[in-house]
Amino acid sequence: MMSEKKKTDRRVQRTRQMLFNALMELMMEKNYADILVSEITERANLGRATFYLHYRDKDDLLASNIEAIFEQVAERIRPLFKQALLAEDTVQGRILFEEAQQNSQLYRMILSGQGGMVLYNRLQSRFAELIADMLEKLLLGGDSPVEIPLLANYLSGAILFLVKWWLENDMPRSPDYMAAVMQHLIRPGMERVMLLDLDWYEGVGR
Amino acid sequence: MMSEKKKTDRRVQRTRQMLFNALMELMMEKNYADILVSEITERANLGRATFYLHYRDKDDLLASNIEAIFEQVAERIRPLFKQALLAEDTVQGRILFEEAQQNSQLYRMILSGQGGMVLYNRLQSRFAELIADMLEKLLLGGDSPVEIPLLANYLSGAILFLVKWWLENDMPRSPDYMAAVMQHLIRPGMERVMLLDLDWYEGVGR
Amino acid sequence: MMSEKKKTDRRVQRTRQMLFNALMELMMEKNYADILVSEITERANLGRATFYLHYRDKDDLLASNIEAIFEQVAERIRPLFKQALLAEDTVQGRILFEEAQQNSQLYRMILSGQGGMVLYNRLQSRFAELIADMLEKLLLGGDSPVEIPLLANYLSGAILFLVKWWLENDMPRSPDYMAAVMQHLIRPGMERVMLLDLDWYEGVGR
Amino acid sequence: MMSEKKKTDRRVQRTRQMLFNALMELMMEKNYADILVSEITERANLGRATFYLHYRDKDDLLASNIEAIFEQVAERIRPLFKQALLAEDTVQGRILFEEAQQNSQLYRMILSGQGGMVLYNRLQSRFAELIADMLEKLLLGGDSPVEIPLLANYLSGAILFLVKWWLENDMPRSPDYMAAVMQHLIRPGMERVMLLDLDWYEGVGR
DNA sequence: TCCTAAGCGAGACGGTACGTCTTGTCTTCCA
DNA sequence: TGGAAGACAAGACGTACCGTCTCGCTTAGGA
Numbered sequence: 001m002m003s004e005k006k007k008t009d010r011r012v013q014r015t016r017q018m019l020f021n022a023l024m025e026l027m028m029e030k031n032y033a034d035i036l037v038s039e040i041t042e043r044a045n046l047g048r049a050t051f052y053l054h055y056r057d058k059d060d061l062l063a064s065n066i067e068a069i070f071e072q073v074a075e076r077i078r079p080l081f082k083q084a085l086l087a088e089d090t091v092q093g094r095i096l097f098e099e100a101q102q103n104s105q106l107y108r109m110i111l112s113g114q115g116g117m118v119l120y121n122r123l124q125s126r127f128a129e130l131i132a133d134m135l136e137k138l139l140l141g142g143d144s145p146v147e148i149p150l151l152a153n154y155l156s157g158a159i160l161f162l163v164k165w166w167l168e169n170d171m172p173r174s175p176d177y178m179a180a181v182m183q184h185l186i187r188p189g190m191e192r193v194m195l196l197d198l199d200w201y202e203g204v205g206r
Numbered sequence: 207m208m209s210e211k212k213k214t215d216r217r218v219q220r221t222r223q224m225l226f227n228a229l230m231e232l233m234m235e236k237n238y239a240d241i242l243v244s245e246i247t248e249r250a251n252l253g254r255a256t257f258y259l260h261y262r263d264k265d266d267l268l269a270s271n272i273e274a275i276f277e278q279v280a281e282r283i284r285p286l287f288k289q290a291l292l293a294e295d296t297v298q299g300r301i302l303f304e305e306a307q308q309n310s311q312l313y314r315m316i317l318s319g320q321g322g323m324v325l326y327n328r329l330q331s332r333f334a335e336l337i338a339d340m341l342e343k344l345l346l347g348g349d350s351p352v353e354i355p356l357l358a359n360y361l362s363g364a365i366l367f368l369v370k371w372w373l374e375n376d377m378p379r380s381p382d383y384m385a386a387v388m389q390h391l392i393r394p395g396m397e398r399v400m401l402l403d404l405d406w407y408e409g410v411g412r
Numbered sequence: 413m414m415s416e417k418k419k420t421d422r423r424v425q426r427t428r429q430m431l432f433n434a435l436m437e438l439m440m441e442k443n444y445a446d447i448l449v450s451e452i453t454e455r456a457n458l459g460r461a462t463f464y465l466h467y468r469d470k471d472d473l474l475a476s477n478i479e480a481i482f483e484q485v486a487e488r489i490r491p492l493f494k495q496a497l498l499a500e501d502t503v504q505g506r507i508l509f510e511e512a513q514q515n516s517q518l519y520r521m522i523l524s525g526q527g528g529m530v531l532y533n534r535l536q537s538r539f540a541e542l543i544a545d546m547l548e549k550l551l552l553g554g555d556s557p558v559e560i561p562l563l564a565n566y567l568s569g570a571i572l573f574l575v576k577w578w579l580e581n582d583m584p585r586s587p588d589y590m591a592a593v594m595q596h597l598i599r600p601g602m603e604r605v606m607l608l609d610l611d612w613y614e615g616v617g618r
Numbered sequence: 619m620m621s622e623k624k625k626t627d628r629r630v631q632r633t634r635q636m637l638f639n640a641l642m643e644l645m646m647e648k649n650y651a652d653i654l655v656s657e658i659t660e661r662a663n664l665g666r667a668t669f670y671l672h673y674r675d676k677d678d679l680l681a682s683n684i685e686a687i688f689e690q691v692a693e694r695i696r697p698l699f700k701q702a703l704l705a706e707d708t709v710q711g712r713i714l715f716e717e718a719q720q721n722s723q724l725y726r727m728i729l730s731g732q733g734g735m736v737l738y739n740r741l742q743s744r745f746a747e748l749i750a751d752m753l754e755k756l757l758l759g760g761d762s763p764v765e766i767p768l769l770a771n772y773l774s775g776a777i778l779f780l781v782k783w784w785l786e787n788d789m790p791r792s793p794d795y796m797a798a799v800m801q802h803l804i805r806p807g808m809e810r811v812m813l814l815d816l817d818w819y820e821g822v823g824r
Numbered sequence: 825t826c827c828t829a830a831g832c833g834a835g836a837c838g839g840t841a842c843g844t845c846t847t848g849t850c851t852t853c854c855a
Numbered sequence: 856t857g858g859a860a861g862a863c864a865a866g867a868c869g870t871a872c873c874g875t876c877t878c879g880c881t882t883a884g885g886a
């Protein structure tokens with residue numbers, strides 16, 4: 001019936017998975033730019049020609065799997081944003097740093113730029129999207145005095161740089177501590193901005 | 207007597223300058239990674255061999271001039287931080303966005319990653335250093351409840367992402383507006399954190 | 413009982429025939445060396461894997477069928493040699509050129525080298541063998557003053573080059589004419605050599 | 619002045635010579651078709667990329683040097699043809715076989731087809747040209763009853779196959795002997811053909 | 825009539841050579 | 856002496872073709 005197709009598909013899927021796994025492994029060890037196709041295939045126990053059967057080049061391999069990666073990451077992170085940033089407690093923030101801790105190698109690789117600009121930019125923009133979604137839900141259709149993308153980018157920069165700094169310095173504080181500081185740094189400003197009224201606009205030549 | 211030496215030196219300086227200028231021009235046009243040494247020398251009207259007379263490779267050319275670049279940038283930005291972040295008014299912040307506006311091509315190139323991770327990371331860390339310096343001066347030897355590098359990285363992420371978003375979206379707001387929003391977002395949190403007392407530490411398992 | 417085998421055999425034979433036909437067709441169109449296995453199987457409406465089910469490679473396909481080809485050619489040519497070279501008339505020689513004319517594409521392909529050196533060499537050596545056989549029969553057990561292989565190679569070179577020239581120049585003369593010239597060129601020398609006596613040997617340091 | 623150019627030229631010439639020498643060496647050892655570009659450059663102590671700096675591919679290397687080779691060969695052989703084929707004595711013919719003997723490896727490689735069809739065909743056609751030139755000079759402007767290219771091809775086939783047979787059988791006879799047999803085989807026929815008169819044409823439907 | 829073994833198509837895969845491209849080194853000459 | 860010109864080695868790239876393999880489909884014979 002369709003088992004024929006399925007078997008071939010599975011074999012192909014397995015090959016692609018092995019290639020991507022090899023790439024990810026290598027990205028943990030060295031700069032993305034310094035990784036050779038032959039290193040990838042060697043690590044994946046595949047012939048170099050096989051690589052080109054599936055992907056045009058190294059960037060294609062990354063691009064073709066990057067979204068799946070971020071979908072996983074987003075899946076893990078999304079629930080954290082439900083209340084995380086504006087909540088009284090710091091539970092959600094703590095979970096964020098714990099998540100970073102558990103996959104510290106991955107996040108550090110991406111955030112420190114070892115995975116290349118494409119990966120870095122994709123993580124950053126995906127993160128900003130997640131935050132924007134969250135902000136919109138919080139507003140429940142109400143208008144924000146300041147445009148959401150601006151706020152989302154501010155938040156993503158603030159949070160990511162905190163995580164980056166934390167990971168690059170080998171996590172010198174507890175997730176609890178980081179979450180608390182983050183909360184204190186971010187929430188007051190967000191609350192202030194959300195409450196800005198129209199009068200304020202006039203003064204700054206929007 | 208030594209005018210001969212001097213002339214030679216000047217000639218060398220001129221050659222190096224032309225190489226770096228060519229690189230900067232090219233970085234405005236395409237990804238750093240895609241720029242060839244031959245493109246640089248061609249644009250500089252020099253032989254390719256001449257390049258290797260002065261620099262080991264493309265990265266060396268960038269690295270050898272990057273600090274000079276950032277010194278200029280820092281020189282322009284440093285005064286802005288004197289009071290910028292904690293001041294009541296938004297004058298300094300406005301000047302920051304105006305600076306970004308005037309050299310928008312350069313900053314956009316760097317912040318969007320077109321100049322490569324090295325340049326991006328160097329800008330980011332240099333920026334964090336500037337902020338850290340400023341914070342230390344503000345404290346006048348007094349202790350900060352939260353370590354300065356953490357705060358400096360938070361601030362640099364927050365500010366740079368705001369600038370990045372602004373430039374990538376073709377500066378949809380006035381520098382005034384951006385400075386005001388930034389001020390509202392950042393200052394309350396900073397004030398809160400600076401006032402944290404020791405009691406607070408106990409709760410979060412430093 | 414054996415009809416089972418037979419049917420299978422026939423199917424296999426048909427497949428092999430189609431592969432060889434495809435190869436022969438392609439050899440008429442382009443250099444043997446430039447022909448791809450995939451071109452052969454495509455032309456034969458077979459899968460590429462099927463090719464390797466029957467032959468090791470392209471050379472194997474040719475080698476495995478080449479003898480059959482030459483058997484056919486030899487069958488057609490053999491009778492011509494009965495008296496051809498030493499006869500008074502040129503009937504047999506004319507038939508030779510007529511044969512070449514009828515299969516001009518094939519012979520031209522082989523003789524001009526389009527079929528590769530293997531085919532060319534095989535035709536040449538097979539042709540020399542045919543001539544050697546003929547010479548031996550003519551001698552009826554008597555000794556030749558000059559060794560037969562030498563003569564056979566001389567004759568095969570002389571004849572094949574005449575045919576080759578004729579075909580490559582689009583047969584500018586009639587078979588009659590070619591046969592007559594060939595006769596005049598070859599017969600006197602052959603007669604002379606056949607009549608050489610032992611005295612002659614002494615002078616040339618056999 | 620021009621010594622600059624000359625030095626570069628010489629270096630290039632030397633590189634090309636080394637490549638060609640390596641190819642010739644390899645052609646003595648194995649089939650032309652089986653020789654790899656990397657084998658050539660390795661033998662020539664050059665990088666593979668350097669090969670492509672000078673030649674498009676293996677065939678180009680051969681083609682670009684083949685004429686020089688044949689010019690040398692022709693230079694050595696041309697004088698032999700002054701009287702060789704129609705003279706009473708066999709001196710010239712003996713010299714031909716002695717030439718073949720001295721460069722037996724080269725001629726055997728070419729004639730047995732190890733050097734590929736291109737080389738074989740080029741030698742054969744160049745040889746026929748030499749003979750045609752010689753025939754024309756012999757006729758001193760007088761007309762030949764049979765067109766010269768036809769005769770030249772007959773002669774080149776006859777002679778080359780004799781040489782080929784002789785070399786492939788490890789020169790079982792003396793050059794003297796071969797020259798004498800060749801003379802006996804060829805001269806009577808050539809004389810006969812040269813004396814053919816017009817009456818003869820009518821019978822064969824030119 | 826079914827069933828079973830063979831021929832075959834499809835296509836993934838490892839391997840090898842190709843021809844191209846860019847890099848970094850070197851040498852020779854010129855200004 | 857600095858720079859231009861350009862030959863060269865090194866080595867990764869992406870492509871092409873090869874020969875091998877596995878997996879099902881088809882089909883023709885024998886049960």
